Amino acid sequence: GAALLAVLEGGSSERDNNGVGSVPRPVSAARRLRGPDGDDADFVAADDGKDENIVIKDYANAQYYGVVHIGSPPQEFTVIFDTGSADLWVPRKGCHNCGYCNPLTKDTSVCKDKYDSSKSDDYEADGADFAIQYGSGSVTGMFSRDTVTLARDIAVPSQRFAEVEDAKGMGVGYVMGHFDGILGLAFESIAIGGTTGFGSAVEQGLVKEPVFAFFLGDEGDGELTIGGYDPDKFEGDLKYVDLDRATYWQIALDGVSVGDRYSAGRTTGIVDSGTSLLVGPSSEVRKIADAVGAKANVMGEYTIDCERVSSIPDVAFEIDGTEYTVPGREVVIQANNICLFAMMGMDIPEPGPKWILGDVFMRQYYTVFDEGNKRIGFAPVK
Numbered sequence: 257g258a259a260l261l262a263v264l265e266g267g268s269s270e271r272d273n274n275g276v277g278s279v280p281r282p283v284s285a286a287r288r289l290r291g292p293d294g295d296d297a298d299f300v301a302a303d304d305g306k307d308e309n310i311v312i313k314d315y316a317n318a319q320y321y322g323v324v325h326i327g328s329p330p331q332e333f334t335v336i337f338d339t340g341s342a343d344l345w346v347p348r349k350g351c352h353n354c355g356y357c358n359p360l361t362k363d364t365s366v367c368k369d370k371y372d373s374s375k376s377d378d379y380e381a382d383g384a385d386f387a388i389q390y391g392s393g394s395v396t397g398m399f400s401r402d403t404v405t406l407a408r409d410i411a412v413p414s415q416r417f418a419e420v421e422d423a424k425g426m427g428v429g430y431v432m433g434h435f436d437g438i439l440g441l442a443f444e445s446i447a448i449g450g451t452t453g454f455g456s457a458v459e460q461g462l463v464k465e466p467v468f469a470f471f472l473g474d475e476g477d478g479e480l481t482i483g484g485y486d487p488d489k490f491e492g493d494l495k496y497v498d499l500d501r502a503t504y505w506q507i508a509l510d511g512v513s514v515g516d517r518y519s520a521g522r523t524t525g526i527v528d529s530g531t532s533l534l535v536g537p538s539s540e541v542r543k544i545a546d547a548v549g550a551k552a553n554v555m556g557e558y559t560i561d562c563e564r565v566s567s568i569p570d571v572a573f574e575i576d577g578t579e580y581t582v583p584g585r586e587v588v589i590q591a592n593n594i595c596l597f598a599m600m601g602m603d604i605p606e607p608g609p610k611w612i613l614g615d616v617f618m619r620q621y622y623t624v625f626d627e628g629n630k631r632i633g634f635a636p637v638k
Contacts, residue, residue, distance in 0.1 A: 305464040307484030308407035312337070313434070314473040317589060318532045320615060321435040322480060324453075325405040326417065327376030333369050335439040337470075337480055338530030339505050339625060340612070342447035343388060344404065345395060346371050346437035348419035355431040368436045371419055378403040378413070386418035388448060390438075394425030404453045407482050410463060412456045416449040438530065441468065441625065446503045454482070458627060466628035470529055471637060472619045485633075490622035494633035497576040500524055502630045506609050507575060512536070515569025515584075517547035523610045525573070527623060527632055531614030534571070534587065538601030544571075548584075550597035558597035560588065565595055573613065580634060582620050 357367035380401035397420035463483030568584030624633035
């Protein structure tokens with residue numbers, strides 16, 4: 257899986273002076289309180305708000321995806337629920353470079369479901385251009401509005417989203433991917449469309465709490481809870497850490513270590529459900545690879561002799577005084593007798609994070625994303 261880091265590249269007609277998409281939308285004063293300085297204060301729990309679960313499917317521990325519905329009557333799409341970006345997009349009918357589907361082998365080939373605005377009673381034209389750059393490539397299209405339904409029946413009316421016309425920049429990773437589109441769960445401040453489906457659900461009082469939480473399966477189904485979290489999925493108590501920046505879900509890391517073979521001091525990281533691996537600065541990942549005996553291939557990935565997997569020390573991230581370890585054997589993805597060292601080098605420009613704690617990390621820790629208090633909670637998975 258490719259790192260899914262959004263880079264802002266939206267239509268200028270829809271951006272304010274800060275370069276962030278600005279779209280008027282109703283904000284209920286009963287749902288979101290304002291502090292005396294005008295900043296958001298604590299959210300008010302919605303008495304009639306919901307907390308519901310979405311099944312997160314797991315393909316080879318490399319892709320995690322679930323279902324969202326758009327339109328009325330609802331059209332179903334499989335999306336990556338991505339905490340490393342903030343926009344929702346799906347391919348539109350007639351989309352270019354969106355894969356080939358053989359109807360005779362639909363159950364076994366990778367087919368894309370495509371949005372058809374003519375079939376939705378709630379569709380509203382928008383027409384502004386959409387373009388987004390991920391670590392894996394770019395997609396382009398146009399904005400529209402329609403009812404977006406999260407989980408069973410958390411229906412967000414008139415939600416802005418993108419109909420993608422060309423997904424060429426995503427390459428074979430998208431064509432062969434087990435998903436139609438991406439639903440961003442980062443903050444509205446980096447949403448090209450100026451709004452997120454979850455943020456709108458919070459503001460309109462549709463969810464019980466301004467919180468969502470991930471349990472990622474290990475070669476099996478996982479769960480995304482919208483509007484709360486599931487205490488049956490973790491052990492002990494949640495430990496919360498305040499965000500370093502509320503753009504991506506970025507936190508301060510006190511340090512990173514790999515057994516007694518590597519250590520580095522204070523740095524930053526984002527917790528990103530849309531990135532399969534652990535990602536760090538190229539020079540640091542190279543040092544770690546050397547320390548564990550992993551070798552770079554022509555693709556820039558690192559592989560390791562499968563017989564050495566049992567000797568890889570634990571990878572530890574120290575966060576707010578607590579050490580969160582990923583067992584060495586879990587930092588390897590095995591396929592076709594090849595052992596991929598699940599750490600990749602990438603130099604993200606300032607003010608971006610230095611590290612990405614992707615699915616390799618999230619498989620070990622139940623993760624609560626608390627938008628209302630701008631913090632993340634961690635606890636070991638059961």
